Amino acid sequence: MLPLNSKLSIVQGDALAAAEEDELWAxxxxxxxxxxxxxxxxxxxxxxxxxxxxxxxxxxxxxxxLNPHREQAVREREAREESWQKELEKAKAIATAAAxxxxxxxxxxxxxxxxxxxxxxxxxxxxxxxxxxRAARRAARDMKAQAMQQExxxxxxxxxKDGAAREERLKSRTYQ
Numbered sequence: 001m002l003p004l005n006s007k008l009s010i011v012q013g014d015a016l017a018a019a020e021e022d023e024l025w026a027x028x029x030x031x032x033x034x035x036x037x038x039x040x041x042x043x044x045x046x047x048x049x050x051x052x053x054x055x056x057x058x059x060x061x062x063x064x065x066l067n068p069h070r071e072q073a074v075r076e077r078e079a080r081e082e083s084w085q086k087e088l089e090k091a092k093a094i095a096t097a098a099a100x101x102x103x104x105x106x107x108x109x110x111x112x113x114x115x116x117x118x119x120x121x122x123x124x125x126x127x128x129x130x131x132x133x134r135a136a137r138r139a140a141r142d143m144k145a146q147a148m149q150q151e152x153x154x155x156x157x158x159x160x161k162d163g164a165a166r167e168e169r170l171k172s173r174t175y176q
Contacts, residue, residue, distance in 0.1 A: 025050070029062055031070070039063065 026044035039062065043055045 027055075027058065029058070031062065031066055 023046070024044055025047045026042075027047065028042040030040040039059060041055060041059060047054060
């Protein structure tokens with residue numbers, strides 16, 4: 001968008017290009033709607049020569065007529081800015097709440113990680129104890145089986161000895 005002075009210059013150029021300066025009464029007024037700024041005006045030299053008080057009267061008339069509209073525009077702008085401010089405050093509150101929740105969740109994650117590490121250590125310890133108990137049971141079973149085999153072997157040897165002794169006795173009886 002062109003600045004106000006540039007737009008006013010374009011109107012001036014159009015008016016001056018339309019006719020000779022003395023053949024044309026030309027007026028150009030520009031007032032910012034926002035209420036911020038001042039009235040910009042231009043009148044052709046013919047107006048200033050033929051009706052020198054007319055520009056001041058027109059300036060007064062424009063201000064009197066547009067002032068309520070400018071005040072309304074200012075009120076509307078202030079209402080918009082207030083609405084934006086409320087939205088900004090609401091967004092800040094949401095962001096603050098989200099940041100607090102994020103911090104709380106991060107603390108929970110750290111706590112859960114600590115608990116998880118502790119549970120892993122406990123689980124590993126239990127697994128090691130179970131493995132030791134299994135190994136001890138297996139060793140006891142193996143020792144018992146070995147003892148049973150030794151007993152069986154001892155019985156078998158004894159039986160063999162007893163059998164051999166019996167044979168010897170029988171042989172010795174038969175030869176006598």
